Amino acid sequence: MNEKGRQGKDLEGITLLGNQGTQYDYGYNPEILETFDNKHTDNDYFVKFNCPEFTSLCPITGQPDFATIYISYIPAIKMVESKSLKLYLFSFRNHGDFHEDCMNTIMKDLIKLMEPKYIEVWGKFTPRGGISIDPYCNYGIPGTKYEKMADYRMIKHDMYPENIDNR
Incomplete structure (x- = not known):
């Protein structure tokens, strides 16, 4: 029985999960993102992804940059499908x-894809040239408690930074 058969229409549009013929895109591609229905719209809860193998390129030198990305x-x-x-x-x-x-x-891209109530993305990049850069951004739906939450979390962000030895 396939995923659609087990889950009904909840997984309509999910084409990558379980697909053994995965094609890797070597250029930036937001079109690959897929969603599925949130079955618990009646309550708030966080979904957090820890992505320790993020890589991009410096636009000036072309050197690789490595980071752990936290998406909450x-x-x-709608919810984003993890694969x-x-x-x-x-x-x-x-x-x-x-x-x-x-x-x-x-x-x-994730806001456009799934219109979450609240989202934050935090990148913890490994040092290059003796300095690390850890950008943090967030968003809450304007005019709601989630916008206030975003403001509060931005103000309080990184009040107690971790001890960093060498990532």
Whole structure:
């Protein structure tokens, strides 16, 4: 029995999960992202992805940048399917952009895709040239408690930074 047969129409549009013929896109591709229905729209909860193998390229030097990306969101109607998210993040491998741009692009693509109540994206990049850059961005639906939450979390963000030895 296939996934659609077990889950009904909840997984309509999911084409990557369970697909053994996965094609890897070596250029930035937000079109690969897929969603499924949130079965728990009646309550708020966080979904968090920890992505320790993110790679992009410096737009100036072409050198690779490595990071752990943390994506946390409170879903509304749609949720992002994890395999499509992995492939989407992989599509940054040969994408040249600054750290801050990558994190904001990821956040904006996910907002466009699933219209979450709240989302935050935090990149913890390994040092290059003796400095690390850890961009953080967030969003809450304007005019709601989620916008206030985004403001509060931005103000309180990184109040107690971790001790960093060498990532």
